[in-house]
Amino acid sequence: MLEATHKKIAREIAKALSLEEHESSLLEVGSVSPDSWADFPHHRDKESEIEKRILEARARYLENDDECYSVLGIALHYIQDMWTLSPRIEDKHTEWEKRIHLSPILDKSKLKKEIERLVLPKKAKEEYLQLVDRCSSRVNGEQLLSYVFDNYRQTDWSAPVLDLNFAYMSCLEVARNVFLPREQSEEMQRSVDALHEKLDGLSRAHAMCNERIKSLEQKTGGFPRIYFEQGWSIGRFDPQPLFVPSGVPRTRIVDAVQVSNLFGAVWNRAKDDPNERERVLTVRPKQYTSKVRKKVEEKRKHCLWRGKEIEVEREMEVDVVVEFFRLSITGDESYYVDCPSLEIAHYVRAVLTHLDARSSASSLNSLREFPIPLKAEHIRKLLDKYGKDKAEMERERANLQRLQRKMQNVTKEISRKIRYWDNLRDINASLKKLGVYY
Numbered sequence: 001m002l003e004a005t006h007k008k009i010a011r012e013i014a015k016a017l018s019l020e021e022h023e024s025s026l027l028e029v030g031s032v033s034p035d036s037w038a039d040f041p042h043h044r045d046k047e048s049e050i051e052k053r054i055l056e057a058r059a060r061y062l063e064n065d066d067e068c069y070s071v072l073g074i075a076l077h078y079i080q081d082m083w084t085l086s087p088r089i090e091d092k093h094t095e096w097e098k099r100i101h102l103s104p105i106l107d108k109s110k111l112k113k114e115i116e117r118l119v120l121p122k123k124a125k126e127e128y129l130q131l132v133d134r135c136s137s138r139v140n141g142e143q144l145l146s147y148v149f150d151n152y153r154q155t156d157w158s159a160p161v162l163d164l165n166f167a168y169m170s171c172l173e174v175a176r177n178v179f180l181p182r183e184q185s186e187e188m189q190r191s192v193d194a195l196h197e198k199l200d201g202l203s204r205a206h207a208m209c210n211e212r213i214k215s216l217e218q219k220t221g222g223f224p225r226i227y228f229e230q231g232w233s234i235g236r237f238d239p240q241p242l243f244v245p246s247g248v249p250r251t252r253i254v255d256a257v258q259v260s261n262l263f264g265a266v267w268n269r270a271k272d273d274p275n276e277r278e279r280v281l282t283v284r285p286k287q288y289t290s291k292v293r294k295k296v297e298e299k300r301k302h303c304l305w306r307g308k309e310i311e312v313e314r315e316m317e318v319d320v321v322v323e324f325f326r327l328s329i330t331g332d333e334s335y336y337v338d339c340p341s342l343e344i345a346h347y348v349r350a351v352l353t354h355l356d357a358r359s360s361a362s363s364l365n366s367l368r369e370f371p372i373p374l375k376a377e378h379i380r381k382l383l384d385k386y387g388k389d390k391a392e393m394e395r396e397r398a399n400l401q402r403l404q405r406k407m408q409n410v411t412k413e414i415s416r417k418i419r420y421w422d423n424l425r426d427i428n429a430s431l432k433k434l435g436v437y438y
């Protein structure tokens with residue numbers, strides 16, 4: 001492309017983007033400088049040069065450095081040469097370039113009419129018509145390089161007016177993006193800063209929530225001892241009989257051996273995970289009918305005293321229905337403990353849930369000595385506090401997950417917000433990778 005044409009395009013672009021005289025002149029100077037360098041050919045294999053200059057121009061623009069105009073001019077020069085068809089016969093080239101220079105810059109609809117009018121094969125015509133739409137569509141800085149290189153013709157056919165107009169359209173879009181307002185970039189930075197602040201707040205809340213869960217885990221893990229209060233009378237699972245309702249034979253009561261067996265089975269299934277242990281243990285109400293000898297009084301006619309009834313005491317067997325609660329492995333009743341009350345069943349369940357099983361043998365032995373409040377109201381009180389702590393723990397866990405989701409969303413939002421094109425740090429990092437230090 002002729003020097004005069006490069007200048008002409010630079011001036012058109014400066015006009016379209018309302019650049020100041022000084023800026024316009026720098027753009028013009030940059031637009032013609034490659035022709036005084038020995039880096040021919042300019043019309044191909046200049047992709048990386050174009051990329052470097054575009055990024056450098058944007059970086060300089062964000063830094064208020066007016067050299068951005070001349071640097072951009074260099075990139076535009078290569079793009080314009082890229083759009084200059086090189087005829088197969090060398091001496092025709094100058095002729096072609098002269099005709100490019102004399103061609104007018106057209107708007108979208110006039111250019112389409114011109115394409116329709118030109119003598120071109122159908123396929124080439126189709127391609128150019130589509131290219132007009134693609135080249136005249138706006139892009140964001142991030143997509144700028146693919147805009148430049150993907151919107152290039154495949155056909156060998158052209159006309160000087162096409163070379164000029166496609167070069168102009170591409171260069172205008174590149175320049176428009178390089179000069180996207182700095183305010184946009186500052187605004188981006190502010191909103192990203194605000195998001196980072198939000199993220200900090202969330203992660204502080206997350207840490208506190210985590211601490212609370214840990215302390216609740218520790219507290220419930222210390223069940224039952226940590227919940228005992230002073231002055232409570234404490235008994236043990238052993239020696240028997242501690243919870244023998246009348247009429248229930250010894251085998252059907254809480255028994256340290258039973259508890260040890262059940263714990264062994266739970267340990268085999270759920271190891272040290274309290275939630276899993278709790279899950280595998282079920283409490284179910286049961287009934288037991290027992291024959292009990294009982295003294296009854298009844299009135300009977302006394303044969304010696306005619307007609308006179310007297311009260312006589314005698315012993316007889318009666319059925320006694322006893323309700324109890326069976327704690328067993330869910331879906332498997334081979335290991336169980338029968339407890340005389342629901343509270344005690346839940347108490348034993350919680351004990352098994354938190355029993356230190358790192359040394360199961362000693363734990364099983366210590367179970368025989370395991371303390372249990374003697375008064376039912378104390379067991380209830382203890383289970384009530386324990387239940388509240390567990391409920392709070394569940395709430396905090398749900399809260400923790402909510403916080404995690406929120407943090408993920410904010411992180412995503414930050415990465416969406418950080419527009420590469422506006423982020424000077426990122427642009428400079430890419431330039432370093434490309435070997436450009438300005």
Ligand SMILES: [Zn+2]
Binds near residue numbers: 034035042
């Ligand atoms: Zn050139």
